[in-house]
Amino acid sequence: MTESTIVKVGMADLNVASGGALLRTTGLGSCVGVTLYDPFLKIAGMAHIMLPSSEIAREGQPNLAKYADTAVPELVRRMEAAGADPRRLAAKMAGGAQMFAFAGGSDSMRIGPRNVESTKQALEALRIPLLAEDTGANYGRTVELDSGTGIYVIRSVQFGVKEI
Amino acid sequence: MTLFQHDADFKMDVLREVGNIGAGNAATALSRLLDKPVDMAVPTVSLLPFEEIANRVGGSEAIVVAIFLRVDGDAPGNMFFIITRDSARRLLQGLLSFDSAAGEGEYSELELSALCEIGNILAGSYLSSLGDLTGLYMSPSVPSIAVDMAGAILSFGLLQFGTMGDDALLIDTTFLEGKQEAEGHFFLIPDPESFNKLFRALGVPVE
Numbered sequence: 001m002t003e004s005t006i007v008k009v010g011m012a013d014l015n016v017a018s019g020g021a022l023l024r025t026t027g028l029g030s031c032v033g034v035t036l037y038d039p040f041l042k043i044a045g046m047a048h049i050m051l052p053s054s055e056i057a058r059e060g061q062p063n064l065a066k067y068a069d070t071a072v073p074e075l076v077r078r079m080e081a082a083g084a085d086p087r088r089l090a091a092k093m094a095g096g097a098q099m100f101a102f103a104g105g106s107d108s109m110r111i112g113p114r115n116v117e118s119t120k121q122a123l124e125a126l127r128i129p130l131l132a133e134d135t136g137a138n139y140g141r142t143v144e145l146d147s148g149t150g151i152y153v154i155r156s157v158q159f160g161v162k163e164i
Numbered sequence: 165m166t167l168f169q170h171d172a173d174f175k176m177d178v179l180r181e182v183g184n185i186g187a188g189n190a191a192t193a194l195s196r197l198l199d200k201p202v203d204m205a206v207p208t209v210s211l212l213p214f215e216e217i218a219n220r221v222g223g224s225e226a227i228v229v230a231i232f233l234r235v236d237g238d239a240p241g242n243m244f245f246i247i248t249r250d251s252a253r254r255l256l257q258g259l260l261s262f263d264s265a266a267g268e269g270e271y272s273e274l275e276l277s278a279l280c281e282i283g284n285i286l287a288g289s290y291l292s293s294l295g296d297l298t299g300l301y302m303s304p305s306v307p308s309i310a311v312d313m314a315g316a317i318l319s320f321g322l323l324q325f326g327t328m329g330d331d332a333l334l335i336d337t338t339f340l341e342g343k344q345e346a347e348g349h350f351f352l353i354p355d356p357e358s359f360n361k362l363f364r365a366l367g368v369p370v371e
Contacts, residue, residue, distance in 0.1 A: 011214040011319060012330055027224035027315015030323075050214075050319065056327050063330055099320050100232050100308035111323055140316025142225055157227055157312055 004146070009033075012066035014047035014075050016082045020148035028095035030112035032068065032119050032135070033143045035092050036075055036128065037150040038084035044147035045079045047071040049095075052111070052118035068118035076126060091128050092152045092164055093119060094143050096135040112136065132164035168359075171369075175359075176209045178368055179335055182294060183207030187337035187350050189293035190286040194339065197285065198258045205338040211331050217318050220336055221246050221349055224315030231283025232320065233307050235291060238300035239361045241354035242321035243290070245283040249311070251347055252279055271311065280309045290350065298365035324355040333359075 007017040009025040017023045023046040025033050032049040047065050054067035064074040076086055096116035116135045123130055134141070134154050144153045154162045168175045184207050195202040218224040229252040231245040247255065256275050259282070271279070284307045291302045310317055325332035332353055339348040354362065360370045 011315070012326070027218060027313040027319065029312075029316030029319045031316075031319055050326050051323065058327050059329050066326060066330070097316065099310050099312065099317055111320070138310075140313035142313065 004148075006144075009046045009048050011048055012050045012063050014045065014065040014071060014078065016043065016045045016075075016078050017147045018043045018082065020146070023145045023147065024143070026142045028141045028143060029097055029099045030095070030115060032093055032095040032115045033141070034068075034072065034075070034119050034123075035143075035145045035152060036079055036084075036089045037092070037145070037147075038079065038088045039090070039150055040088055041084055042147055042150075043079055043082050043084040044145050044150065045075045045082075045084075046143075046145055047075045049115055049119060052114040068115055069122050072119065072122035072126065072128075076128075086126075086128075089128050091123050091130045092132045092145070092150075093130065094134040094141050094152065094154050094164070097140065098136070098138050099140070101138065134162060134164055175363065175368065178363065178366060179209045179333075179359075180207050182297070182362065182366075183209065183335040183337050183350075183352065185297055186290035186294045186352065187339075190290040190350060191339055193285055193289040194282070194341075197282065198255070198341065200258065200341060203340040205340070207335055207337040209333070209335050211333050213331050214319070214322050214326075217322070217332060217334060218314040220334075220351075221314045221318075222248070224313060226314045227312065228314045228317065229279060229309070229311050230314075230317045231280055231287070231307050231309050232317070233283070233287045234305040235302050235352075235354075236305060237302040239298070239302060239354060239358035239365075241352060241358055242324070243287050243304065243353070244318065244321060244351040245286055245348060246314070246317075246351065247348040251341075254341070255279070255282060276309055276311075280307050283307050283309070286350070290352070298362060300361065300365050318351075321351070321353050325353070328356050 005021040064070040096112040142155045191204040335352040337350040
């Protein structure tokens with residue numbers, strides 16, 4: 001068996017892959033790893049989202065991949081450019097954990113669940129169905145999407161490997 | 165991203181000294197706690213892309229024991245005390261003087277609580293010496309502990325920088341405990357707004 005090519009997606013980054021390559025992002029905590037997949041042309045995309053909304057951006061030229069509300073449309077645009085049909089795209093997502101438990105945590109402590117909510121809203125706005133998710137809880141995840149099959153693999157320290 | 169317009173080198177030096185004083189006191193506290201000599205490396209101050217911060221402790225997927233405290237007060241920020249699982253085990257043996265009943269890579273409630281308290285004591289001495297130096301009020305939150313992937317843990321401390329760019333300024337100090345080489349890292353990631361307050365308190369001209 002040949003090793004599949006791995007396309008790395010960094011923190012606050014997004015990427016598109018096809019031809020059986022694997023999209024991979026490591027160490028998702030409160031961040032969300034959202035993926036889109038065109039099952040017909042086998043084109044896959046993944047974004048590593050860090051913050052819920054670009055409204056809070058104070059940078060001159062916001063990094064679109066960083067915010068849920070900008071990353072999802074940008075990922076769709078990049079996949080269309082790669083030939084995918086936006087009407088065929090379906091999403092899967094993982095992450096959005098709450099890494100540390102605090103009594104009466106402030107808003108920033110709830111960043112994981114907020115990232116998940118915003119990502120769902122961004123998907124809904126574009127009418128992209130969410131097929132499966134593994135979100136929340138309090139542990140880190142490393143995720144991989146196979147552009148050949150659309151299978152989303154999630155690894156964690158406590159729970160090993162899971163597929164959605 | 166450029167954080168400082170003027171005198172960037174000088175300002176980095178000032179922050180290095182901030183790390184030196186804070187971590188120096190924390191190292192002394194750790195040494196008293198363990199009744200053993202604890203060595204400390206010269207702190208490094210660097211503006212790093214988010215991706216690279218986890219590389220300081222073995223990479224995004226490396227499993228670490230991390231104690232996190234949010235610093236509130238005049239100069240807010242995030243603080244992490246990060247150790248490898250081996251170091252955590254050695255710290256516990258030194259402190260609790262009994263062998264763990266929990267299996268490899270697992271921690272009992274008592275052990276987690278003890279590690280959390282070590283983090284609390286160290287962060288407290290780091291911050292109180294910083295407070296004495298600057299005259300600023302800085303108070304740590306209740307500590308919280310996680311044993312997980314370094315990337316997942318550290319990203320939580322980068323959110324305040326996240327709205328500004330894709331880099332964060334990190335004051336990193338490495339500890340070495342005697343011959344046992346229990347290695348620990350102290351990360352202080354002040355919020356972007358805190359730098360000018362720190363500089364002003366220390367008499368450094370700010371733009």
